[in-house]
Amino acid sequence: MRLSPRSRSGSRPHRVPTVLAVAALVLTPLPAVATAAAERPGAHCAHRTELRVPGAEYQQAACLADLTTAGTVGTGHTDPADWAGLTAKDLTAPSGVPGVQIDGYFPDTSTTNTNHGWRHDSQFVIRLPDRWNGGLVVAGTPGNREQYANDRAIADSVLSRGYAYAATDKGNTGLAFHRDGTAPGDAVAEWNDRLTQLTRAARTTVARRYHRPPSRTLVTGMSNGGYLVRWQLENHPELYDGGVDWEGTLWRSDGPTLLDFLPRALRHYPVYAAGGEGAPQAREALHAAGFPPGSEFLWPYHHQVYWDLTQRIYREELDPGFDGATEAGTPYCATGTPACDADYDYSARPEEVGRAVARIALTGRIGKPLITLHGTLDVLLPISQDSDVYARMVREAGRGGLHRYYRIEGGTHTDALVDLFPDRLRPLAPCYRTAFTALERWLGKGHRPPASRTVPLPAGADTTASANDCSLDGRDGTGRR
Incomplete structure (x- = not known):
């Protein structure tokens, strides 16, 4: 299989390509997404083309009857292949969130992302619900996936709560993401820059849409997206009010990584x-x-x-x-x-x-409240080598008061595996939703979340019982501690 070189500002020397057939089960390139809009009447629709995203090289806006995956799958404004394998089948799917979706891209010379037939990286999606709660949620994607990867696990839930939502492909995608850039680490470093760029642009776009800036901006993501949450709260806390880190990747020069x-x-x-x-x-x-x-x-x-x-x-x-x-x-x-x-x-x-x-290393010096979740049976990023270490880094940096860390017993790296082992695993998505609500209360009412702890596997847990329920207060789902 011959792969074309990708570069942001040049390319590394050509090397013998490798065949990555097994990985295609998880990270297969996406087909082009249809761009036909499902129009609906409304005052905001008449002005949707006036919503210019600052810095975007290209954008297209559509007025949709439903911004959640219940609607966007049918209209072509998401791609199920991008979020395949990340959630359990029984996860509740909200619906009925009308609003405006803006798809586009920022200037970039790499071309790994083929969504919409654009063959252009630094693609983004911004969703602006009609019934807005005043907040904005921004996210980077897990793995090497594209901008729709969080739609099922994260976007559906926050949109149904009234948040505006924005996500980026991080500036490079796919199995050959490492070809982007001219020096080692360039591709991953770009991920951080692209989320910062999108956050600033999305905040301005939200202000233009609703005629006031967001009252709260939250950053969130899983795996590589969780790494971005950590990095943003360490390096750009001024842009955010807080974040939820779902099993973020740990990078530090002296390990472990x-x-x-x-x-x-x-x-x-x-x-x-x-x-x-x-x-x-x-x-x-x-x-x-x-x-x-x-x-x-x-x-x-x-x-x-x-x-x-x-x-x-x-x-x-x-x-x-x-x-x-x-x-x-x-x-x-x-x-x-x-x-x-x-x-x-x-x-x-x-x-x-x-x-x-x-x-690309982390320091633990977060500047805003952060909630971290990690499954005890994660065997891609083992908890003892990742979030246990990061929680210690936060404490050693003197930022422990800004952090809550929940070790989810029976959780693993991707929730879809729960469907294969319902008697041994529990999904993290419901725990994520509980953590998100806890962060809202922490920021809004000053109600501090439960102390950091290991959250026990509910007694007799199976997919049906735990697919949409998770308590972070140490109870097992039956009210018992």
Whole structure:
């Protein structure tokens, strides 16, 4: 498979491309989205073309009968492929939120995002409900997905509560996102810049639409989007009132990061899966790497879909010199193979690799209230190597009073896996919604959320019982603590 090089202001040297067939189950490129608008009468519709997004190179506005996925799937103003696999099937789907949707893009020279046939990155979506509550929610996307990735998990809920909503594709997308930029770390650094850019533009657009600025601006997201929440509240707290971080990715130059624990998973899992004399030791090595006891049933799926791909493409972004002219390593290479990611040792890499990571690193110095959620059975970003560490960083930075951290027992990285293991997992989406409400009360009425804690798995939990219910106060869903 030949992949065309992508660049924001140039390109890295061409390397031998790799076939990433398994990962296409999760991160497949999107088809073009239809642009036909579902018009409805109303005063705001007559003026929708006057809603110019500051800095946008191109935009198109549509008046829609429903801004939630219940309506936008039919009108072509979302893309279900972009949010596939992120939510459980029983998650409640709100509907009936009329308003204006603006799709467009900011100036950029990379072309990984093919939505609408534009072949242009830095695409965004802004949704402006008729019945506005005065607030704005902004989000970056998980993984390497495009601007509609949060529509089902986040946008539907906040729109139904009256918030305006804006999301960005982060400036580069897809499995070859690391080709964007000229230096290691450029592509990820752009994610932060693009969310800052969108926040400023969306705040102005909201003020133009409703004739007053938003009274509250909240930043939120999952996985890579959660990383962006952390980074924004550390570096641009003046733009936000608070945020909810749903299992954000941790980057810090002295670790731990995924470049520490994923190579260990790739090295030890094949030995564990093969059985035999070495299997018990391999299992213990995986536990020591951060993959918790009791998560073994999730390891085969993550080895097949996530671990290998994630290690190779993020290592390529931050340390392209490791495999020389090869692009993003060799899929599923055996340990001992030259330049094999299973043998990657971040601590032994040259200083410039650490400097690349430092460009995107977090500090814990948040400047506004933040609620973090993370599942205890996350085996893509193991909780002990990620949010446990970030919570400690926040405390050590003297910002613990601004942070609440909820470890969700039985939660894993993507809620769709709950449908496969309803007797072992619980979805995080209802906990996210509860956390969002807690943040509103914290900011609006000064009601502090429950203390940071591990939230127990409800007794007899299954998909039906826990799909839309989650208490953060330590109760198990039956009223018992």
